[in-house]
Amino acid sequence: ASSIIAPSDNWGNVAALAFTASLAQRMGETTLVGKLLGAPVTAMALTFVLSSVGWIPTYFESALSWKTLLPPGGSTASSFLQSVSLTLATPLLLLGTSIRGTALRQCGALLGSFVIASFGTLAGATLAFAIGLRPALMAALPHGDGVKIAAALLAKNIGGGLNYMAVATCLAASPESIAAGLCVDNVMALGYFPTVSMLASKYGDVGDGDTLDDTVESIGESNDSSPVEALSHAFTVAAVLTALGQFVNSMVQGKSGPGINLSLPITTLLAVLFSTYYPPNIFLSPTTANNKEESKSNNIAKAGETLGTSLLYLFFATAGAPGWRLKESIQQSFPAIASFLIVLYGIHGSVLWGAKKLVDRFAKEDGAWKDVVVPQRLLIASSAAIGGPATAAALGQSFRWKSLLTPSLLVGNVGYAVATFIGLLFYGIFR
Numbered sequence: 001a002s003s004i005i006a007p008s009d010n011w012g013n014v015a016a017l018a019f020t021a022s023l024a025q026r027m028g029e030t031t032l033v034g035k036l037l038g039a040p041v042t043a044m045a046l047t048f049v050l051s052s053v054g055w056i057p058t059y060f061e062s063a064l065s066w067k068t069l070l071p072p073g074g075s076t077a078s079s080f081l082q083s084v085s086l087t088l089a090t091p092l093l094l095l096g097t098s099i100r101g102t103a104l105r106q107c108g109a110l111l112g113s114f115v116i117a118s119f120g121t122l123a124g125a126t127l128a129f130a131i132g133l134r135p136a137l138m139a140a141l142p143h144g145d146g147v148k149i150a151a152a153l154l155a156k157n158i159g160g161g162l163n164y165m166a167v168a169t170c171l172a173a174s175p176e177s178i179a180a181g182l183c184v185d186n187v188m189a190l191g192y193f194p195t196v197s198m199l200a201s202k203y204g205d206v207g208d209g210d211t212l213d214d215t216v217e218s219i220g221e222s223n224d225s226s227p228v229e230a231l232s233h234a235f236t237v238a239a240v241l242t243a244l245g246q247f248v249n250s251m252v253q254g255k256s257g258p259g260i261n262l263s264l265p266i267t268t269l270l271a272v273l274f275s276t277y278y279p280p281n282i283f284l285s286p287t288t289a290n291n292k293e294e295s296k297s298n299n300i301a302k303a304g305e306t307l308g309t310s311l312l313y314l315f316f317a318t319a320g321a322p323g324w325r326l327k328e329s330i331q332q333s334f335p336a337i338a339s340f341l342i343v344l345y346g347i348h349g350s351v352l353w354g355a356k357k358l359v360d361r362f363a364k365e366d367g368a369w370k371d372v373v374v375p376q377r378l379l380i381a382s383s384a385a386i387g388g389p390a391t392a393a394a395l396g397q398s399f400r401w402k403s404l405l406t407p408s409l410l411v412g413n414v415g416y417a418v419a420t421f422i423g424l425l426f427y428g429i430f431r
Contacts, residue, residue: 003071004056013077020046021317040161041186043313044179044320051323074175074321082318085311086165090264091238092308093162093246095269095286096301099414105348107407107414109371113381114411116372118158119222121385122422124344125154129430134339140336142329145177150340151427153181157344159419160388160412164262165315166424176329177190184337192345192386196395200379205401206211220353223393230303233284238304241270265420272417275301351379380404384412 005012021043037045048068054066070078105397107114129150137146148171156164161182168178245267252262280287286301356373363369371377380401384392389412397406 002054003051003068005070007071007073007075008273010075010077013070013075014081016050017047017078017081017317017321018314020050021313024317025313036190038047038186038189039313040316043316044101044182047320048319048323050086051321052327062197062322065129068323070323071320072323074318074323078318078321082315085315085318086169087242087264088235088238089308089311089315090162090166091241091271092234092304092311093269094268094413094416095234095237095304095308096106096297097272097275104321107410108178109368109374109378110381110404111414112369112372113159113374113377114384116355117378117381117385118350118380118415118422119416120348121154121157121344122426123351125426126152126203127347128340131343134430137340140333141177143174143177145173146336147431148173148425149177149181149337150180150430151423153185153337153341153344154426155384155419155423156218157348158333158412158422159351159385159415159417161316161421162416163416163423165312166268166420167427169185170261170264170424171262171427172283173223175319178335180330180333180339182316182319184334185341188338188341188345189386193391194380196379198384200222200395202374203315203376203379203405205399206376208372214278222387227299227303230299230308233300234286234304234307237274237286238271238285238308242267265424268417268420311355326368345386348382352382358425376401376404380408381411384408384415388412388415396403 005016007013022039024034024039024043024046027042028037029035034042050072051068051070051072056066056067056069058065058067059223080159106217133173134146137150138144140146140308141149145326148168150175151171151236152164152167155167163180164182164185168181243265247265249261249263275286278285280289284300285298287299288296356378359373380392383395389409392408393405393410395404396408
């Protein structure tokens with residue numbers, strides 16, 4: 001065997017991948033390389049090295065050879081773990097998503113800012129194809145995955161990594177293409193996030209933020225269930241929603257014939273509907289309402305976020321398991337994907353800048369649009385679209401924009417809820 005852990009050693013592969021996912025999270029917080037790459041790409045890079053570079057000396061018939069830790073080319077266990085982790089992470093991370101009532105009202109003007117930011121991302125992807133980057137992507141990525149990865153990157157830069165993986169998996173993109181798109185996107189983000197932070201440093205908070213800051217601290221802190229019970233309930237809901245999504249997809253495929261695997265988008269829709277409309281204060285509900293208060297996320301939603309995030313890191317670890325199989329794909333596709341993302345980011349920023357200029361010029365001084373294009377809200381909205389709710393909240397926390405903490409999380413969750421469908425629609429138009 002060319003590796004210490006054989007391809008047939010299922011639990012050995014699972015243990016190594018789980019350890020890598022945990023190590024990547026720690027490195028993402030404590031090391032310079034981890035902070036630059038981000039924990040997801042760090043997890044991919046670690047498994048790439050462990051399955052590609054022989055660094056463990058062994059002797060066979062008096063001859064020295066170097067073995068990798070993980071099997072080159074991946075294993076059955078890593079493929080299974082990849083499928084299961086993403087499939088369950090999708091509904092788990094959406095348990096705290098609500099797109100009506102209190103949630104939308106708390107978003108306030110920031111929801112308008114986020115719509116502008118999302119439109120900027122969509123306009124950037126569309127313009128990139130209009131100026132002729134589609135053929136370059138098709139030629140650069142293996143298996144004709146150019147439009148698939150473009151659609152996944154569009155979804156990621158409206159929602160987050162969850163949406164990227166959902167679109168890529170739904171469209172059956174190859175592991176090489178998925179890894180290439182994610183790596184290039186993270187490299188491009190190394191320029192985006194410092195720029196946003198530099199711009200944000202010029203501004204103070206847009207309000208006192210007392211009420212909203214209290215709200216963000218209360219999310220997930222309801223004592224209606226124990227941590228163990230909440231984790232169990234969250235897993236149960238995710239499993240049921242996944243099973244329903246698979247069932248509905250099989251019914252659709254049975255009537256229309258084989259086609260795109262819609263199980264993840266269907267599960268996404270079911271999770272959003274469940275989180276939004278399932279009554280609070282009853283068995284398995286991710287929301288709680290006290291007396292006349294409107295519902296808010298409870299411990300089950302918080303447990304879903306915790307468990308879903310852990311599974312998502314595990315997924316990123318499995319994405320690097322094929323090892324050297326990914327090298328050629330990343331090198332070949334880097335110029336095309338980078339060009340696509342440069343246009344996407346450039347138009348995204350231009351739309352935000354243009355919206356502010358237009359409103360400043362034509363809108364009334366006391367009009368609602370003035371609040372939408374306040375620089376702090378535009379920067380938070382941009383960060384929520386490009387980086388996700390956690391990134392947006394971190395930006396607000398860094399500069400003490402307390403009034404935007406809760407809205408930043410909520411609009412980021414709206415991005416999670418809609419981005420997968422926008423990405424699939426884009427693919428349907430441009431494939």
